[in-house]
Amino acid sequence: MNRIKNWKKQFAVIYTGQAFSILGSAAVQFAVIWWLTIQTESAITLTIASLVAFLPNMLIGPFAGVWIDRYNRRTVMILADGLVAVSSIILGAAFLLVETPPIWFIYIVLFLRGLGNTFHGPAMQAAIPMFVPADMLTKAGGWGNMIQSISNMMGPVLGAALMSFLPISSIMIVDILGAAFAIVCLLFVIIPDITQTNEKMSVLSDMKQGFIAMKANKPLMAVFSPMLLMTILYMPLGSLFPLLA
Template sequence: MKHSGMRIFTLIWFGQMVSLVGTAMTRFALLIWTYQQTGVATAVALLGFFAFIPYVLISPIAGVLIDRYDRRHIMILADLGAGVVTIGLLVMYRLGALQIWHLYVAEAVAGVFEAFQVPAYTAASTTMIPKGQYGRASGMRSMAEATSQIAAPMLAGLLVTLVDIDGVMMLDIATFLVAMATLLFVRFPLVPKADAAERRPLGHDLQTGFRYIVARRGLLGLLITFVGINLFAAITYFAILPTMILARSGGDEVALGSVQGALGVGALLGGLVMSVWGGPRRKIHGALGYTAVSFLCGDFLFAIGRTLPVWIVAAVASSFFIPLLIGSNRAIWQVKVPPDVQGRVFAAQGALQTAMIPLGYLIAGPLADKLFEPAMLPGGMW
């Protein structure tokens, strides 16, 4: 079945959104399970660490293969692999044999498949839609991610009480099938191979993405900026925030789910604005300006907040600007990088930006356990 323009992108976007919701439900349920089993933030933070490390290491190789082979096939195989990982966890849980280290292994394997799926999705979208629609398409992707943030905590919390964690994982597996089905019914536009990448040695192609970025000062400066942003975000939002909410609320899972849902609401609204508007004309202003506003709103309010209403306001205020900054940044790269090398360049970009996230998790876990969490408990310094 052949489609063109935004129709093919919208169909794929829908399937990926459904899959995102399923994956987020499983991760939320297993995050709570991990915290209940261990009671320490480091164990939770390590889930993220083991997910991101393979992504960083495998991305350069994935980028080469994305430029050599059909990006649709790569996305299908990545979705299939992620589904198999969930099936493995489901079997272990039903046998009563699931342990924390199993989750670390599963996250690592899933990270490998994500290293293929994410840059393939971004590179493929460049050839599907007109240049003027890049910002809107990015807004739609942010809406999908936000939908998973909103729906996953609520659905996972409800389903865990009704059908237990294994029921959540079974639903997750069904969502993978939806994503794969949408990919099976479309064809991606062909990408011209301007440099005959498929005939070059793998070692040469592994360097292409990095060399392309280093040779262009504007892209290199933008990348360095987002490397720093990702490190700070990993320490604050990804690793410390969940345990901070649990510590200040006395382990209230509803409070944590509400805050994560609020983060999703803000991102959904921001994604909606971006999908309709397309972002500012000068995308660099959006990439940097909205980043500053997001951190200022979120970090300040979370730092002074002691109650759920304040946390919800902080979550919505900070996450609203995230789709705007991500969309602006992504559009810059899609415009500046030729389609035939986007797999390698986007993989290199993703690897370098993402490398700071596991580092942030490693820093944040011990800080949360030894400093922040004790300080936030009743009678603590804060």
């Protein structure tokens, strides 16, 4: 598999675009949740909204990595960013036209956004080994995680600031512009495809091999298990934070 010689430039272009995409997506996600809080003041509504947004990751997430390995990472990220942008366009138009869209409609849009994010994150992580030298993978992975974490943390701050002086319909533009910028950045880079073997394996067979390899790696399981538990315990509580603000 050929690595890109000027990989640092590739990395900077990709993650600059993705940082804006993640920032805009996190800001809009917070703004929508906050809007639901103001409109309904219902813990049940917020819980359902969070569940709907997380549902694609729960149902499709285990298969997403295997599917991503069968396609070009850049194409997957472009499609994922595009789906998130289209979802924001639809929701923004709904807020603009009817001002208060029905809750079920917002649930559908949150599901579509969650579907895009389900493929977006794994594709970003899987893209790094395609062009980064083996001896720099750890450092590049650390940079990537730091950029994603900062963008995710700053998103709610930006969302709260925008909610103070902009209508919710206008805030959707932030996500659209962020996704569009990320797509443009991806058009200027090359992410090599993974070398395919002649052996054709089913999605379930690929998943089984992955679980076996992970289970055999005890240090990895020691890190993964508590992280999974924390996620399961934190998700329901996190969805209620806007009610406590």
